[in-house]
Amino acid sequence: MNSKPFLNTVLSPRLLDLYDISNCVVVIIDVFRATSTIATALYNGAAKVIPVDSVPRCIELGKITGGITAGERDGKVVEGLQHGNSPAEYPRSFIEGQTLVLTTTNGTKLLHMALERGASEVITGSFPNLSTVCDHLVHSGKNVILGCSAWKDKFNLEDTLFAGAVIQRIKEHFTIHCDSSLMAENMYALHQNDMPSFIRKTTHWHRLAAYGMEKDLDYCVSIDVANVLPVYTNGALLVNPQ
Amino acid sequence: MNSKPFLNTVLSPRLLDLYDISNCVVVIIDVFRATSTIATALYNGAAKVIPVDSVPRCIELGKITGGITAGERDGKVVEGLQHGNSPAEYPRSFIEGQTLVLTTTNGTKLLHMALERGASEVITGSFPNLSTVCDHLVHSGKNVILGCSAWKDKFNLEDTLFAGAVIQRIKEHFTIHCDSSLMAENMYALHQNDMPSFIRKTTHWHRLAAYGMEKDLDYCVSIDVANVLPVYTNGALLVNPQ
Numbered sequence: 001m002n003s004k005p006f007l008n009t010v011l012s013p014r015l016l017d018l019y020d021i022s023n024c025v026v027v028i029i030d031v032f033r034a035t036s037t038i039a040t041a042l043y044n045g046a047a048k049v050i051p052v053d054s055v056p057r058c059i060e061l062g063k064i065t066g067g068i069t070a071g072e073r074d075g076k077v078v079e080g081l082q083h084g085n086s087p088a089e090y091p092r093s094f095i096e097g098q099t100l101v102l103t104t105t106n107g108t109k110l111l112h113m114a115l116e117r118g119a120s121e122v123i124t125g126s127f128p129n130l131s132t133v134c135d136h137l138v139h140s141g142k143n144v145i146l147g148c149s150a151w152k153d154k155f156n157l158e159d160t161l162f163a164g165a166v167i168q169r170i171k172e173h174f175t176i177h178c179d180s181s182l183m184a185e186n187m188y189a190l191h192q193n194d195m196p197s198f199i200r201k202t203t204h205w206h207r208l209a210a211y212g213m214e215k216d217l218d219y220c221v222s223i224d225v226a227n228v229l230p231v232y233t234n235g236a237l238l239v240n241p242q
Numbered sequence: 243m244n245s246k247p248f249l250n251t252v253l254s255p256r257l258l259d260l261y262d263i264s265n266c267v268v269v270i271i272d273v274f275r276a277t278s279t280i281a282t283a284l285y286n287g288a289a290k291v292i293p294v295d296s297v298p299r300c301i302e303l304g305k306i307t308g309g310i311t312a313g314e315r316d317g318k319v320v321e322g323l324q325h326g327n328s329p330a331e332y333p334r335s336f337i338e339g340q341t342l343v344l345t346t347t348n349g350t351k352l353l354h355m356a357l358e359r360g361a362s363e364v365i366t367g368s369f370p371n372l373s374t375v376c377d378h379l380v381h382s383g384k385n386v387i388l389g390c391s392a393w394k395d396k397f398n399l400e401d402t403l404f405a406g407a408v409i410q411r412i413k414e415h416f417t418i419h420c421d422s423s424l425m426a427e428n429m430y431a432l433h434q435n436d437m438p439s440f441i442r443k444t445t446h447w448h449r450l451a452a453y454g455m456e457k458d459l460d461y462c463v464s465i466d467v468a469n470v471l472p473v474y475t476n477g478a479l480l481v482n483p484q
Contacts, residue, residue, distance in 0.1 A: 011397055014256045018396055154260055155253055157421040179399040179445050187425060190432060203421050 005143045007174035009181040012150040013110045026119040030107030030149035031158040036220040039129040040087035043226035045096030048236040053108040067099030075211025106149035128226035157202045164188025247385045249416035251423040254392040267363045268356040272349030272391035273400040278462040281371040282329035285468035287338030290478040295350040309341030317453025348391035370468035399444045406430025
């Protein structure tokens with residue numbers, strides 16, 4: 001029993017340094033919409049996704065890699081970039097074989113923090129790739145940090161619900177002494193059968209739905225519609241890197 | 243509708259600076275056990291409770307005020323102090339008319355942060371004084387921050403459950419656009435009828451129960467057994483200060 005690896009849930013990037021993550025797989029969770037879009041682009045055959053934290057860096061890497069640049073602010077494509085953050089913009093017919101350079105704020109920040117703090121592996125997760133993430137965590141046998149990207153460091157529900165969905169599926173394989181994880185599991189159990197209506201009560205929903213993104217948000221809580229494992233390797237998220 | 247004051251829940255001291263608290267009543271919540279003990283001592287007639295963050299400061303203020311010094315580490319009274327942190331140590335026969343100088347870590351830290359950041363009023367709450375806290379928040383008509391003291395900055399469930407209990411009772415009087423509050427309310431609704439068993443699953447329970455404090459912890463989640471309003475005034479918590 002005591003040899004099971006640990007699993008902890010971190011509810012905001014602000015709380016990451018309270019945990020020793022040096023021997024952990026860190027799952028970056030940014031359900032609305034970064035990690036949902038990343039899974040979708042890779043599922044549809046993107047060669048890689050490069051997550052960056054600023055528009056100038058996005059433009060720069062777009063030029064260097066020949067990749068597609070993407071980013072939004074206030075619901076519109078940022079001037080100087082080519083596409084938006086919606087998973088619906090990246091069907092196979094468009095993204096296959098391409099490099100996507102994606103500006104995000106919350107998710108990218110947490111990802112870089114996890115790398116700086118010495119995570120042994122960084123992957124990304126959202127409902128579209130729930131099963132693949134769970135299978136990987138169980139098979140890796142390492143300690144796990146479920147890292148919620150939050151919204152400008154404030155707690156959010158959609159990332160917490162995804163952490164809860166993971167915990168519900170894999171908890172028997174881990175040692176879990178963590179109130180955040182217990183809460184997340186409870187919240188997902190409470191709402192797993194009313195997700196489309198419950199997410200309409202979250203603050204992030206109200207923020208994004210104002211920009212006409214309801215269909216996107218419903219997609220982002222759809223389970224296993226883009227089952228790939230994005231693994232951060234040499235500056236980019238790749239599927240099954242060697 | 244739009245003129246209702248705002249209510250937000252802050253899940254850890256680390257997240258307090260994400261909120262403008264300058265026009266707010268801040269409720270310091272440290273259920274296990276600081277704010278439960280504070281309510282109890284004042285309910286039983288203590289003249290005041292001075293919360294301090296270190297043992298030397300506790301000893302110093304005990305000398306200056308002639309007060310009773312109290313503090314524990316690892317379940318034992320700290321050397322140089324007179325009493326522990328248990329609410330059961332402060333019956334009326336002992337504490338009436340006395341000043342209690344109490345060392346706590348998580349709760350005192352958050353209280354001082356709230357003062358430094360310009361809260362317009364700082365009060366303390368826990369299940370023993372739930373109704374009095376709720377009545378005060380409704381009648382004050384100010385914006386509210388429910389501040390969870392957490393455990394060394396990590397999210398904890400017992401403080402969150404108290405926030406949820408407050409929200410359940412007073413939500414119709416406030417504008418609440420806050421995922422932390424929605425989660426807290428959900429968690430309390432889910433567990434309000436199984437609190438004694440549910441709190442036995444929390445990390446803090448396991449930490450303190452190891453020191454034989456089960457009876458204390460059950461008391462700390464008992465509603466309205468010490469209904470006073472501790473208000474921070476001139477360095478101390480007082481009941482109904484002028």
